[in-house]
Amino acid sequence: xxxxxxxxxxxxxxxxxxxxxxxxxxxxxxxxxxxxxxxxxxxxxxxxxxxxxxxxxxxxxxxxxxxxxxxxxxxxxxxxxxxxxxxxxxxxxxxxxxxxxxxxxxxxxxxxxxxxxxxxxxxxxxxxxxxxxxxxxxxxxxxxxxxxxxxxxxxxxxxxxxxxxxxxxxxxxxxxxxxxxxxxxxxxxxxxxxxxxxxxxxxxxxxxxxxxxxxxxxxxxxxxxxxxxxxxxxxxxxxxxxxxxxxxxxxxxxxxxxxxxxxxxxxxxxxxxxxxxxxxxxxxxxxxxxxxxxxxxxxxxxxxxxxxxxxxxxxxxxxxxxxxxxxxxxxxxxxxxxxxxxxxxxxxxxxxxxxxxxxxx
Amino acid sequence: xxxxxxxxxxxxxxxxxxxxxxxxxxxxxxxxxxxxxxxxxxxxxxxxxxxxxxxxxxxxxxxxxxxxxxxxxxxxxxxxxxxxxxxxxxxxxxxxxxxxxxxxxxxxxxxxxxxxxxxxxxxxxxxxxxxxxxxxxxxxxxxxxxxxxxxxxxxxxxxxxxxxxxxxxxxxxxxxxxxxxxxxxxxxxxxxxxxxxxxxxxxxxxxxxxxxxxxxxxxxxxxxxxxxxxxxxxxxxxxxxxxxxxxxxxxxxxxxxxxxxxxxxxxxxxxxxxxxxxxxxxxxxxxxxxxxxxxxxxxxxxxxxxx
Numbered sequence: 001x002x003x004x005x006x007x008x009x010x011x012x013x014x015x016x017x018x019x020x021x022x023x024x025x026x027x028x029x030x031x032x033x034x035x036x037x038x039x040x041x042x043x044x045x046x047x048x049x050x051x052x053x054x055x056x057x058x059x060x061x062x063x064x065x066x067x068x069x070x071x072x073x074x075x076x077x078x079x080x081x082x083x084x085x086x087x088x089x090x091x092x093x094x095x096x097x098x099x100x101x102x103x104x105x106x107x108x109x110x111x112x113x114x115x116x117x118x119x120x121x122x123x124x125x126x127x128x129x130x131x132x133x134x135x136x137x138x139x140x141x142x143x144x145x146x147x148x149x150x151x152x153x154x155x156x157x158x159x160x161x162x163x164x165x166x167x168x169x170x171x172x173x174x175x176x177x178x179x180x181x182x183x184x185x186x187x188x189x190x191x192x193x194x195x196x197x198x199x200x201x202x203x204x205x206x207x208x209x210x211x212x213x214x215x216x217x218x219x220x221x222x223x224x225x226x227x228x229x230x231x232x233x234x235x236x237x238x239x240x241x242x243x244x245x246x247x248x249x250x251x252x253x254x255x256x257x258x259x260x261x262x263x264x265x266x267x268x269x270x271x272x273x274x275x276x277x278x279x280x281x282x283x284x285x286x287x288x289x290x291x292x293x294x295x296x297x298x299x300x301x302x303x304x305x306x307x308x309x310x311x312x313x314x315x316x317x318x319x320x321x322x323x324x325x326x327x328x329x330x331x332x333x334x335x336x337x338x339x340x341x342x343x344x345x346x347x348x349x350x351x352x353x354x355x356x357x358x359x360x361x
Numbered sequence: 362x363x364x365x366x367x368x369x370x371x372x373x374x375x376x377x378x379x380x381x382x383x384x385x386x387x388x389x390x391x392x393x394x395x396x397x398x399x400x401x402x403x404x405x406x407x408x409x410x411x412x413x414x415x416x417x418x419x420x421x422x423x424x425x426x427x428x429x430x431x432x433x434x435x436x437x438x439x440x441x442x443x444x445x446x447x448x449x450x451x452x453x454x455x456x457x458x459x460x461x462x463x464x465x466x467x468x469x470x471x472x473x474x475x476x477x478x479x480x481x482x483x484x485x486x487x488x489x490x491x492x493x494x495x496x497x498x499x500x501x502x503x504x505x506x507x508x509x510x511x512x513x514x515x516x517x518x519x520x521x522x523x524x525x526x527x528x529x530x531x532x533x534x535x536x537x538x539x540x541x542x543x544x545x546x547x548x549x550x551x552x553x554x555x556x557x558x559x560x561x562x563x564x565x566x567x568x569x570x571x572x573x574x575x576x577x578x579x580x581x582x583x584x585x586x587x588x589x590x591x592x593x594x595x596x597x598x599x600x601x602x603x604x605x606x607x608x609x610x611x612x613x614x615x616x617x618x619x620x621x622x623x624x625x626x627x628x629x630x631x632x633x634x635x636x637x638x639x640x641x642x643x644x645x646x647x648x649x650x651x652x653x654x655x656x657x658x659x660x661x662x663x664x665x666x667x668x
Contacts, residue, residue: 195376200606200644203625207384207637210629211391292504296611299506300626315506319615322510323518333507341502 067277070353077349083342087335091153098147137327139317148309149332155310156336159224160291164283166229167290171236172279176267178237179244190241193234201231202293209302217305224303228290239282243275277354285347288340295336311336366657373649378428380645381638385427388634389420395441395632427638437639442631448639451624459620461531462612463605465540470547475587475594477548478555482563482590483582493552500549505608509542509615526617539616543608547601551594559590588662595659599652606644 071077098104137145178189205227214220247253248271256266295312297303304310309317311332318329394416402410411417415426430436437448477497481490516538517525524535562568563586571581610622617623621640628636 195372195379199376199380200641200648203606203641203644204380204383204387206625206629207387207641211387211632288502295504296506299504299611300614301630312504312506315504319506319510322514326514329507329510333504333511337499337503337507340504341498344498344502 067350067353071349074349074352076345077353080342080345080347080349083338084346087153087339087342088157091150091157094150095147095154098144098150104144104147137325137331139328140321140325145327145331148314149311149335152309152311152314152332153335153339155221155304155308156291156294156312157339159221159228159294159304159310160287162225163228163232163290163294164286166225167233167236167286168279168283170230171233172240172272172275173268174233175237175240175242176244176272176275179241180248180263180267180271182245182248186241190238193237197234202296205231205297206300206302209297214305217308220303220305221308224294224297228293232286232290232293236279236282236286239278240272240275243278244271247271247274281347281351281354284343284350288343288347291336291340291343362657362660365660366653369653369656373653376649377642377645381428381431381642382424384638384641385424388632388637389423395634431638431642437642438635440628440633440636442628442633442636448635451636452621452639452643455619455621455624457531458528458618459609459613459622462536462539462543462618462620463609465536466544466608467547467601467605469540470544470551471594473544474548474551475555475591478552479559479582479587479590481552481556482559485560490556494556497549497552500545501553503545505542505546506611506615508545509538509612512538512542513615526615528618535616539612539618542615543605543612546608547605550597550601554593554597555590558593559586562586562589565589592659592662595655595662598655602648602651606648 071081135146139145139148174189174193178186208227209220209223212223214223244267253266253270256270261270291311294303294310295315298310298312299316301316304313306313314332315329315336318325318327318332322329415423427438430438435449440446440448440451443451477493481493484490513525516523523537525538527535567589568581568586571585576585606622609620610626612618613620613623614626621644624636625640625644627633628640
């Protein structure tokens with residue numbers, strides 16, 4: 001438990017006491033040269049009260065720096081990180097760049113009837129010859145598939161991130177409260193989680209989304225966030241509760257209680273920040289799952305509504321023409337698979353980096 | 362043990378009622394009505410419909426009637442869309458389709474997943490290990506609505522080996538592609554779980570003892586290691602069933618199979634209220650009972666588990 005970033009009781013009273021020099025700092029070459037520099041012990045480096053300029057002097061290895069180093073050693077995780085970053089950047093700025101450079105938006109439908117069939121294969125122009133204009137081809141209406149996939153990525157990633165945040169908010173609060181209060185309350189709260197776990201929630205979500213079908217695409221998107229976020233917090237609650245259970249009997253919590261810190265403040269200022277490691281790991285692994293669920297719902301026609309598109313709804317459009325225009329399905333599908341693949345590798349790598357004990361060998 | 366089963370059943374029954382009630386409330390809260398469509402109905406017809414389905418009665422009477430019929434007679438009513446067919450008939454007709462795809466997919470996933478996971482664990486850090494784990498990660502990441510159409514594209518539309526869709530009775534070539542599509546994810550999960558479980562067990566003392574007393578490697582693995590190493594796979598059965606259900610919905614959609622999932626989607630789109638409630642209730646009951654069975658099996662397999 002020593003490597004956990006636990007806060008010292010001193011910090012609770014005032015931020016000034018944090019800057020008290022600690023033992024080994026006098027031997028540090030940095031402080032030897034500059035007597036005004038204050039050594040901050042590694043576990044303090046992430047405490048929010050430490051000012052950035054002070055962190056600059058720290059040469060110790062914090063938990064986070066250590067984890068970052070371990071992550072960079074893991075080739076697959078680095079690969080995942082790079083691919084996720086590239087796809088995210090491309091999705092965010094891609095449609096704008098295409099509009100600036102080539103002059104069409106993702107939902108631009110060409111009006112000139114050059115040919116009856118408007119869906120061109122990848123790298124083919126309307127004349128059937130090679131062209132760089134549509135690297136992923138076009139869809140039934142002649143819209144550029146590349147721009148649509150990028151814009152679909154915006155929605156898919158957005159849904160994944162926001163719904164994960166919703167589930168984080170619910171799961172972390174719920175788990176931390178149950179774990180800290182303990183006893184009857186904990187028992188009752190966790191029983192409820194057990195019951196919810198065994199529910200066919202995706203079925204209920206489909207009923208919810210089909211019954212409350214929103215008139216506006218934005219409304220439907222909001223409904224999707226709420227629906228996805230509110231069904232995926234269960235595992236998070238369990239993880240956070242477990243962490244809080246093991247933390248709540250440590251001295252810093254006792255000290256906080258002794259100095260009269262209120263219960264909500266203990267939970268959210270002292271306990272929750274210490275559970276961040278596992279929470280980050282699990283959140284990274286939740287994003288691909290939520291994206292998959294979103295795609296599944298959009299594929300069935302309950303999720304994102306036109307004119308908005310996500311990878312799931314693009315794939316659903318594509319499957320109609322799989323025999324004739326396979327690229328309409330393959331490009332959104334493969335892009336999505338690549339993103340999920342990378343996110344999963346990144347999540348696994350983060351787990352190994354942040355939680356070395358959990359590593360299977 | 363018996364006490365455990367009774368206690369679990371006591372939790373299971375209210376849970377099922379809660380699921381049915383949530384569905385009922387969602388349907389009633391939703392704006393509009395099942396008969397309100399594009400065209401406005403003449404008032405006389407609307408009144409007849411409202412009378413027939415008791416829509417003008419207070420909500421607790423409607424709720425009470427629905428629940429009473431379900432609890433007392435196991436009767437979910439008649440479908441609104443498929444005229445003259447009771448919900449029970451539709452479920453009875455579509456269940457064999459879903460069940461055969463689902464069960465076959467799970468068996469296939471168990472066989473391939475356990476084999477791949479064990480090999481990966483026994484030859485840790487070898488080429489076998491890396492390639493099977495990379496494949497497993499691929500299986501987890503490729504959505505089944507992408508995998509399915511790609512399989513169709515390759516095996517049906519290009520090679521003409523297998524039929525691309527439709528139901529062809531129980532043992533038929535039509536089943537191959539849906540089962541493959543559905544099982545890919547579980548195969549991947551089971552392989553990863555088996556590998557993790559086996560790695561942990563292989564380093565435990567009792568395996569060392571088994572080796573020390575001179576058992577052949579095969580006996581060590583098959584009789585000792587697998588038994589302990591497969592515990593995570595068994596506890597995954599519960600979640601797997603839930604995923605299997607959602608997977609079946611997509612697979613039945615892709616391959617146009619007349620299964621429960623497909624009926625459920627149609628019912629949700631058509632707002633076929635009795636059919637929605639019926640299928641949700643059926644799925645909830647199946648899922649909860651299977652979870653109970655898994656827990657009991659767990660207690661039998663692992664002597665350390667005591668309830």
